[in-house]
Amino acid sequence: MxxxxxxxxxxxxxxxxxxxxxxxxxxxxDGQAKDVTENITETGIQLSIGSLQGDYSIEIELNKEGPISLPYEALILEGEVSMLMESSEEVVWRKTISPLSKGNIEFNATPGNYKIIISAEEEAKNIKVGIYR
The missing domain is CATH 1.20.5 (Single alpha-helices involved in coiled-coils or other helix-helix interfaces)
Structure with a gap:
C-alpha cells in the first residue's frame, strides 16, 4: 500500500x-536575451545584447506629434536581427539590420508609449544598438 x-x-x-x-x-x-546592458538617457538609448533568440523590447514615451526621425546605429557580429518600432496599435517602422547599419527610424508619431523591439529568429550575438533623440 x-x-x-x-x-x-x-x-x-x-x-x-x-x-x-x-x-x-x-x-x-520576450525570448532569450543574455548579457544585456541598457542605458536610457534624455539624449537616446544605448543597448548591448550578448546573445538573443526571440524578442527584446524597450518601452519609450514620445510627446511629439507628426513626422519623427530618430537616428540609429547598429552593429551585429553574428546572425540576423530586425528592429521594429511599435505603437500600442501597430508596427510603425521595421528594418532588417545588416552587420553594420545606420539610418533613421521615421514615422508619423502621436504622443504616447512605444516599444522598440529587437528580434532574432535564430540566435544572434554581440548586438549593439544606439538610438538618438
Missing part, C-alpha cells in the same frame, strides 16, 4: 514539474 502511494505521489510530482516547465516556456514572451 505504501509503495503504491509513493508511486502515485511521485507520478503526480513529475506531471506537475513537466506541466510547470511547459507553461513557463509557452508564456515566455
Amino acid at each position: 505504501k509503495t503504491r502511494l509513493f508511486l502515485i505521489i511521485g507520478t503526480l510530482i513529475g506531471i506537475l514539474l513537466i506541466g510547470a516547465t511547459l507553461v513557463n516556456v509557452l508564456l515566455e514572451k
Whole structure:
C-alpha cells in the first residue's frame, strides 16, 4: 500500500514539474536575451545584447506629434536581427539590420508609449544598438 502511494505521489510530482516547465516556456514572451546592458538617457538609448533568440523590447514615451526621425546605429557580429518600432496599435517602422547599419527610424508619431523591439529568429550575438533623440 505504501509503495503504491509513493508511486502515485511521485507520478503526480513529475506531471506537475513537466506541466510547470511547459507553461513557463509557452508564456515566455520576450525570448532569450543574455548579457544585456541598457542605458536610457534624455539624449537616446544605448543597448548591448550578448546573445538573443526571440524578442527584446524597450518601452519609450514620445510627446511629439507628426513626422519623427530618430537616428540609429547598429552593429551585429553574428546572425540576423530586425528592429521594429511599435505603437500600442501597430508596427510603425521595421528594418532588417545588416552587420553594420545606420539610418533613421521615421514615422508619423502621436504622443504616447512605444516599444522598440529587437528580434532574432535564430540566435544572434554581440548586438549593439544606439538610438538618438
